[in-house]
Amino acid sequence: MQHSPFSIFNASAGSGKTHTLTKAYLKIALSGVGNFKKILAITFTNKAVNEMKHRILDSLNQFSEVIDIEKAPPLFLDLMDELHIEAPALRERSKLTLKEILHNYAFFDISTIDTFTHRLIRTFAKDLKLPQNFEVVLDTDLILDEAVARLLYKAGTNRKLTKVLLDFALEKIDEDKSWDIGFDLFNIGKLLFNETHAEHLEKIRDKGIDDFLGLKKVLRKRMLSLKDSLAQTATQTLQLISEEGLETTDFTRSSFPNFLIKFSKGDLRIDFSTGWIQNFESANLYNKSAPNEVKATLDRLHPEFFLVFKALKSGFYEMAFLKNAYGNIVPLTVLNAIQQEVKAVQLENDQLSISEFNTLISKEIRNQPAPFIYERLGEKYRHYFVDEFQDTSALQWKNLVPLIGNALESEDMQGKRGSLFLVGDAKQAIYRWRGGRAEQFLNLANAVDNPFIVPPKTELLPVNYRSHEEVIKFNNAFFTATSAFLNSELYKDLFLEGNKQGYNTKKGGIVQLDFITKNEEIDTDRAYCKAVLKTIREVVDRKYGYGSICILVRGKKDGVLLADFLAHQEIPTISSESLLLRSSDKVRFLTHLMEYGNDDKNLEVAYELLSYLSSDKKYRHAYITSNLWEVTTLLKTEFDFDLGVLKRLSVYDGMELAIKQFDLAPLSDAYITYFMDVVHQVEQKEGTGIQAFLSYWNKKKDRLSISAPENIDAVRIMTIHKAKGLEFPIVIFPFANENMYKRMDKKLWIPLNADIYSGFEEILVNEKKEVENYSDVAAALYYDEEHKMELDALNVLYVALTRAEKALYIISEKDLSQNGAHKPDLYSGLFIDYLKNKGIWEDDRTSYCFGALDVNISESESLSNEIISFGYTHKNRPGFRILTTSGMLWDTDREAAISKGNFLHHILGMIETEDDVEKAFKYLIQNGDIAHDEIESAKNSVRQVVNHPDLGVYFRSGVKVRNEKDIITENGRLMRPDRINFKGNMVSLIDYKTGKSNPKYKEQLYTYTDALESMGYTVENRMIVYINDEVTFEKV
Template identity: 55%
Template sequence: MNESPFKIYNASAGSGKTHTLTKEYLKIILTSKGGYRQILALTFTNKAVDEMKSRILESLFEFSNTDSVTHASPLFLDVQKELDLDTEVLRKRAGETLKDILHNYAFFDVSTLDKFTHRLIRTFAKDLKIPQNFEVVLDKDLLLNEAVSRLILKAGQDPLLTEVLLDFALEKIEDDKSWDIGLDLIGIGGLLFEENHKKQLEKYGSKSIADFLDLKKLLKTRIAGSEAKMKKASVSALELIKENNLEFSDFSSSYFPKFMLKISNGGFDIDFGAKWKQNFDDAPLYAKKCDESTKLVLDSLHQDFSILFGLIQNAFSEYSLLRNAYRSIVPLTVLNSIQQEIKTLQEERDQLSISEFNTIISKEIKNQPAPFIYERLGEKYRHYFIDEFQDTSVMQWENLQPLIDNALAGYDENGHTGSLFLVGDTKQAIYRWRGGRAEQFLKLTSGQDNPFVIAPAVKMLKTNYRSQAEIIKFNNDFFQNISQFLNKPVYNALFVEGNKQLQNAKEGGYVEMRFLDEDDVDDKDDLYGNAVLETINKVDPKGKAYGDICILVRSNKHGVALADFLTQNKVQVISTESLLINSSEKVRFLIALLRYQSMPNDPAVRYEILSFLSKGKNKRHELITAHLNQLNTFLANTYGLDMSFMRKQSVYDGLELAIKQFDLAPDNDVYLISLLDTVLDVENKDGAGVQTFLEYWDKKKEKLSLSAPATSNAVRIMTIHKAKGLEFPVVIFPYANEDIYRRFRKNMWLPVDPEDFNGFSTLLISEKKEVLQYGAIAAERYTEEEQKMELDAFNLLYVALTRAEKALFIISKKEIASNGAHNASHYSGLFIHYLKEKGLWDGNQEIYGFGTFSRLEETSLRAPKSVPFQYTFKNRPGFSILAAAGSLWDTERETAIAQGNLIHTILSHVETKDDVEAALAFFSRRGDIPPETFQEVRDTINKIVAHPQLKPYYKEGLIVKNEKDIITQKGKLLRPDRLVFEGNEVTVIDYKTGKGDPTYHQQLYEYADALEEMGYLVARKIIVYSNTVILPEFI
């Protein structure tokens, strides 16, 4: 029986999905010449694309060099078995296919979904009346902020818009909130970029501002009506109490009359969660001390009070719904206006937001015949691979269906259909907020909601190849145990059946749970920081394997706190914040220089520049004070930077000049390179200009970042979302106490009767627990959303606990009530529940271990070799007059001076005689040493360091300072060529070329005086003349 061409692989964490995808891909391209041209493989990140491409090409290369099954990889053997090919045939085909792909690499289509949709839109740009060269906008926040700012600036021009915005500001003031409406409009404007809200917002697209204002008036009227109903019922209750000569004290704890009195006085901020309210119909109303006659009166009135209480409950439900909807009406009123501003901005700049891609395809392209789309693309795909399918949005999946359906339904010349391979895991769906729908994959794997005629073959990848045995065992057991807290049966079953992974051959592994007592701690960040530090020292006491450790956090806030704490404790870290370009003090210094160009009189900017330049120097304050008002002179005299010249350059050239003059990049500096790349990008898009760049920088500096280096011996700190798909030898999961039901200002759309709400069929409301009181439909929607929240929280926990290969450390909160009960609505409660189920929980125990702990060996990660910074800046004046005749006529004197300066520079990189060759190699690579003079320069430097009188000052074990600044008491800056320290004694050495000069002596005496002021004893002062003969002069 033939297998279905539609395959779904259910791939739990670490189950070898990349291996499976690569195998299926290879099977197609090794049985069909040029088959890779008919395959479209889609995934979600550029990193995943690179990994898949590399895996395919490396596998083909390895196959092409495999001449015997005894030396074959498992993948080779799998492919050979399934294709039933001879070793030599498979080897030959792999070599030919590899060569074909490399020669036609553009047809090797492994891409992100966003890139593919981008390509589709580019293809149809003319049809869609979109500029062919449109720029893709990735930063929606920047675009939205600009649109909202432009809209607010229109207040006063458009009367209707002005009325809306002014009323909104006044309402906020009345509610004791800031009058600033910008944040509210940005918040509601964010819905325009979210796929989850697209369909609902389309219904609002035809509504005018006047329609919204009418709805607002209606809501306001009905809110007042609900208040009147509650007030009337409360007054009736109080009158009954008075008519029957009852006192407040006659009621149990006076609850009921006080409640009614509050409402009668206009207090509508009420809830019905109190026990007496929930049991109102059944529990007695009277206080225990009441006499029998009073009890009889209260019992006789109980039904009347219940009716009034019920009226208030019903009116309050309506009141709460109307109030909830009213809060979003004004922002929604201007939503169409915000959208129009966004559209105008994009048209002005030939831009298109990436968030619009799927919508455009859904509306304009997907309904075109598939052959027509293929023809326009210039490709015809017959085989589709979609990785991480659980994170595919509904619209993305719907957009791909026509193309996939065409491939599955059609036959090639050999009578074969196309194919579809989906790979995913519902338990790792953690991007619902970005449009991902876990339920979509869940329905497909269970045989529901299949859009194709062909039924899928669902395969479970059962073995975990990532983690060691104890970690696999723990996760299987833990998630099966806590699955009972998922209230939706299908989600419950998912975690029961999906956590039966088979172990691989890797024995060992360790899992540790630790519970911290937060109750009496002022600084929780320090508490968790110390726990993490202890764990790192336990795992890697020598700090030789930091690169094998990853700390996972739920929020960036916790990541920042841990990064600061660990850095203060001398632990190297790589985190989101440390990778920001703006985290480099050199970058911030260069930005300050740019600000100084445009704001030369700003003392704060001048201080920032001097603060950077004086860092690590003695008498730092005196230096800053002395030059704060003569900064131009200081920069020119000390560093050779002419600010007037820098202002005439482009931003890029000016910054590169500054990098050179301040020697900011003796080696390659990725932060500086990234800054220059950013400058170049802005200059190309928005034009040159300091102010233009600074405006861009101020908006984007908190987002511009480097990619994390693959090889670095530093502890990584990242969010769980960013860690998805990755694995690490050791994982530490602190702050492991997420509230499963925590809502981040979520909104939901509630269906309503259009006749009751001026033609509006849905209302946007905040997702609060009170929604359960809004009626059956609202309660059903709320419960459904709550169950999704449970799944998302469990999925997030699953991703966090399945990244580890060798050891997993969970650091949570000891959250337990005085009666020993745990809180299962938090992660800590789930951990404690598990330990209780296993009979391990002890309220006095802090740490629980599973498996055998072993320390890490030294990491194999190595930092890449440093490459010298490459300068492209050239001093390009229109013309210049050379004062030195030798520069024109190449006299011996000028050549000697140039070579003397070169030797002086090279010696600044030499501390001992062993440094000479490295320094020569460095300057030779930079092109500073002409090849024809290289040997002469080497000989001169070797003569200096080996000179009998100078040799003692270049030996090992001395403390040497080359070219280091000294600030005198008067604030003067001195820079001796070389200082050699032995105890409290110091020798001063200066290098000169040519004949002696009395000023040289004076210069050394100045150095000596400054050093003696610092408390040193100047033992020797030496001038070294580097002419044909090396001549040291002791003065």
């Protein structure tokens, strides 16, 4: 392969881009000592960063161990070829490079583009007048929320601002909308953090409130003038009709006169999509039965009427434009004021939002020479790798160009030029809302808009190494056929020519298309859920684990719906919703404790606290009603928890106390651990008060989540955007009926004549269908956005359908028009059209299968349910444990025996089935609760119980157990049996004791029995297990 300093790799889904990048990186790194320090590799996510680093280090490690060339990795052989060296030399270079990287890891520069930009910002912090230790804010909503609140607080003190806001509220009331303008200001404020709007906002940066009020006045004056003009034209035309002796009924359906009457009255509620309006120029204006003289008159007047019609239509759309622009004026008027408040909030808190990085860098370095930038960075890169280039924003790319250009277009001391490797796929560009532009990649790949003097060499990675044959075959055919629905030739060609992936050696696989039918008897969402459940069960029947399945959804709402449904069907799932901290009942209990400590009159919070503390559903109501007004007393008497102490402590110490007193983290609990990390972080920034934390929590609770465990046997539910770059053996894609033209309150900037519109060159409007009629320029802008919307929708579908390795299940719906035609603006329409073109669509058929799913015989795909345990360590608990033997601790053998018995009792409380024995001892060892020389003895004693000929049946896998759970009697009394085994409505009771038999123990079991039977259970067995030197038991 001929080397080019500027290479572009067009990498479709699964085509081995990470392998390609690794190979290119290693070729440079292995070409000379210290070369890796001259490389900067940029990608999109931290996951991609870690994967690339792992690949490079793992490859170097493998290369350094190659002895037999016959067993060398294929990449090793490729690099021998390209570097023109023998195996021993490459092995030694690999050893040296690996050692260099590990000893100079800070120079192993593979990072996300945001991380690199952050470094640039830090470098230029003084020039940008930023605090040296500024905090990077990822969630701009928090800053914006406070900025808008501050702005509204100033209403009443700033006269001009007050008038603007008050007028806006009144206008909203007149339009039967909520007077609350905070929502509108918040939405317009989001433009400040959107790179797409940055260039346009720069043009109005120097405009003040008076300028916008002037523009508003011009718009209002023009609207009033236009309305009068349109009414006058319509009235004059109606008068002409009358003078010509024509009646309203002489016109077809009286349409044109009624049209004129509406305009004459200033009523502009007119639908220009109706048939007679569309055909006005060519169709006759009269009824067929009209007299000949009427027909002749109307034929004579038709050209004049058509000119009137065109003038009224033009005026109608100009009015629509003016109203659209007028509706955005007030939010725009205060946008600069919002920005000032945003700056004030950030300055006070030493913050900088990540969305401002690129704009700040662009302003500072756009005119700086590249060597100066390098000098400031303290490094000099010669080789650049940019992964996921289709997701790189225009401004990010503009900021990189001077650095990359310097490397490409200049020579080093050895007379060598630098290099650039761009990898991307315009079909996977799904981050336009974050500034990503597929067109940027397409233009570069087609040698258009190249900012460098070095021409690029574009290479296609032709083979899909991810998916099995049937999946690749389906996607090749489907997206080639679907490209016909794209109206942009550039985008159409992308799928026609760029979607012909070659096959790998993986044969077979399956793609199944299912269509649910709309039915009044069953809710559509429920039908989707049932179809997903059916598919999961079919897959599991083929011996695939839950962990091999991923369900992809378009939005969070569908994911929550599915997770809830599958949970009720006892299907284990992991989703973004289930990983949220607020999904943990323990975390919610802790936040409710804080809320109650802040306001002990809040009965809703009191109810939530009691609901958590009441573990028995049957008597929960009685427990809550009897304690609702006495929560403070209850917490003190039953749990030794004093709310007064909580209020005096810092939030962190208060939560530590609560975790300890309510025993919230006896075993591993990632939610509690991460929650405490959040508490600590907030205390560092906001202070130690409960109110400050609750304010933060209420704003962020829908975003704070733990990381998903990698090897857990549960169905994953994730959005398509989150799944980008990932792969799964089995993919299920339900709710596959997205509207391709669905708009999310999008905005367009329309050019204006500055002389007419108070010096404004552009105005912001809501993107609506009517925009295409505003002007030729507006129409071009509108259709450009339409084409981008089409591409984005198809790209999202492409990403969803290319995640599968072995099986792809698409669940759509038979969504047809009234005449039975499919709808091409919906995903379902694309699927139906594809099946019709293949000649296999049948109106009564709901399932189409391509290929088959074989029975899984691979052990590598089976995942474990075991999660490595860790203990939550309280701050006031030492990080080490001093262990003592029973003989040293106790004075008598009897006391030692009791101590051992209690300890074994404690361990058995951690065990539900025999599978939990090892986990329990791992936890004890980790926490220093057991000495090494005591492990085997304790384990043998526990196994005597678990494997006992008569007791073992109660510890088998799959049994339903409750260990040490409270039972609340009708009178509110609490009791806690050691172990309850459930088998339908039958239960078995087990209590652990030390020492000798005692009648009181039996009485205790009978008390438990009465409580359980009053709850509707039948107690089948009652047993007392005595834990002494030998384990014995007696039935009661």
